[in-house]
Amino acid sequence: MTSTLITVAPTGAESLKSQVPALPVSLDELVTAAVECEAAGAAVIHVHIRDDDHAPTLDLGRLKDTVAALRERTSLIVQLSSGGAVTDPESDRLRVLEAEPDMASCTMGTVNFGDGVFMNRWEFIVDLHRRMRDAAIVPEYEIFDIGHLASLERLLSQHGLPFGGHVHVDFVLGVPGGAAGDAETVTAFADAVRRHLPSGTTFSATGIGRTTLPVMLTSLAAGGHLRVGMEDTVSYARRVPVESNAQLVKRAAEASALAQRPVMTVAEARVLLGIRG
Numbered sequence: 001m002t003s004t005l006i007t008v009a010p011t012g013a014e015s016l017k018s019q020v021p022a023l024p025v026s027l028d029e030l031v032t033a034a035v036e037c038e039a040a041g042a043a044v045i046h047v048h049i050r051d052d053d054h055a056p057t058l059d060l061g062r063l064k065d066t067v068a069a070l071r072e073r074t075s076l077i078v079q080l081s082s083g084g085a086v087t088d089p090e091s092d093r094l095r096v097l098e099a100e101p102d103m104a105s106c107t108m109g110t111v112n113f114g115d116g117v118f119m120n121r122w123e124f125i126v127d128l129h130r131r132m133r134d135a136a137i138v139p140e141y142e143i144f145d146i147g148h149l150a151s152l153e154r155l156l157s158q159h160g161l162p163f164g165g166h167v168h169v170d171f172v173l174g175v176p177g178g179a180a181g182d183a184e185t186v187t188a189f190a191d192a193v194r195r196h197l198p199s200g201t202t203f204s205a206t207g208i209g210r211t212t213l214p215v216m217l218t219s220l221a222a223g224g225h226l227r228v229g230m231e232d233t234v235s236y237a238r239r240v241p242v243e244s245n246a247q248l249v250k251r252a253a254e255a256s257a258l259a260q261r262p263v264m265t266v267a268e269a270r271v272l273l274g275i276r277g
């Protein structure tokens with residue numbers, strides 16, 4: 001029986017604190033959320049940080065403090081976002097690796113992102129992939145559309161496996177401009193992973209907004225793992241705001257148990273993903 005890796009993405013770069021008061025934006029709020037989410041079953045935390053005005057930032061000093069605080073208060077695998085906000089320049093996104101996280105995200109192509117464009121040029125992707133390997137950082141390849149899986153196949157064949165040798169991808173579905181967040185898309189992407197990526201490649205899936213539940217339930221049924229969190233959805237149900245990230249992790253853990261896929265411990269996740277000792 002395959003256990004379920006749960007990643008929590010508590011903050012993101014898009015929601016406003018003024019509109020979503022439960023969003024963790026300060027370091028204290030983030031660490032409190034992380035502690036609660038680990039207790040609820042998360043093994044990985046995907047981190048975006050905010051400045052004193054609650055705006056997204058890739059400030060290196062803050063990122064280093066965040067990694068240190070999360071390591072001190074939790075045993076979670078710390079995954080920093082290299083995606084940042086759509087307005088962040090490539091140089092700042094590459095510098096994220098200098099905060100020495102366990103993992104970092106690596107988005108596999110450009111995608112329309114609401115009214116913006118989330119730009120990921122091929123040369124930038126290659127640079128990120130190589131720098132992560134040199135720094136012993138495990139990538140999570142973010143897949144917003146089907147062509148991103150083809151790009152990952154090309155990346156691995158031209159530039160080799162990531163640090164640790166294991167390939168883990170995350171389907172981010174339901175972004176306005178990307179692939180739909182529905183059952184058919186999850187199963188089609190899972191099939192493409194099996195056909196085109198190295199044997200043993202694992203995937204997780206997350207659905208934005210109201211697509212969160214169909215994506216979560218289909219991923220479990222298809223043998224995939226889960227990402228949940230307020231980066232991706234701020235509604236627990238129709239017209240019911242999310243109270244906390246732990247509430248979403250708890251629901252994911254309950255769905256996993258129902259699917260006979262109990263949550264994966266952090267120690268198991270470190271082995272699976274090939275995180276450095």
Ligand code: KMH
Nearest residue numbers: 013081083084085086105
């Ligand atoms: N905020 C999005 C523009 C990632 O974290 O790597 C990018 C994103 C993906 O969230």
Ligand code: ZN
Nearest residue numbers: 012081083231
């Ligand atoms: Zn993110």
